[in-house]
Amino acid sequence: MFEAEATSFQKAGIQVGADQTASEQQLLTEALAPFPVNLRNSALEMARLYSVLFAFENHVRGFIRETLSEAEGSDWLDKLPRKVRDFAEKRQKTAMGDSWLEGEKTDLLGFIDFGHLSQIIVEKWEHFQDVMPSQHWLKQRMDELEKSRNFVAHNRALLPSEYQRMYMYIADWNRVVGL
Incomplete structure (x- = not known):
């Protein structure tokens, strides 16, 4: 109570x-x-950036899920581009086989690569065109974010100018989708 x-x-x-x-x-x-002070300071900067990327990437997944579920119904996952769906299903199957690894394993969209997110939106453009300025706008930002995101995900430090670019592109996305 x-x-x-x-x-x-x-x-x-x-x-x-x-x-x-x-x-x-x-x-x-x-x-x-x-750890040495310089590594601690870099780790804290990267942790902040990772947190923003985590929230952004998972928001994009949720945005896709919500938009396609509303537009195409409960079987929207079955209508994803075949290559993307096969990729995700293979990854999900591997994760299910790793019984010792605990974590979310039921959400197929969680097994899609970052780069696939913009592919899905472009493939299903008719459901996103009223929100997104253009496919070019989307692809440019997502392609550049993916490159920087991969640096962060693989524990390589970025320069502060790259942080600013990532924050700017994420702010662009947030403004467009109304966050």
Whole structure:
């Protein structure tokens, strides 16, 4: 009963319980402590960028899911481009076989590469054209974001100018889709 009430207070912006921010910061500080200062500082910058990319990429997946589900019905996944769907199904099957690896394995869209996201939107353009300025606009931003995203995903540091480009393109997307 308390948990149900606490949740409604939290949704209203009222803090209930301990603030975990300080303890999370302490855990991060302890985990990074053995490494040199320059690596710690780079790690914190990259963590911020990774967080933004994580939210962005998963928002795009959700946007596709919501748009296609509404436009094509509950079987929208079956209507994805064949190569993209086959790729995702193969990855999903591999993940299911890795029984020791815990995590979300049921969402097929989660197994699609970042680059496939714009392919899906372009392939299903009739459902996205009222929101997106143009296919060129979409592909340019998503192609450049993918290259930078892959640097981040493979733990290679980017220069601050690349951070700014990524933040700018993500802000463009957010403005276009109404976030």
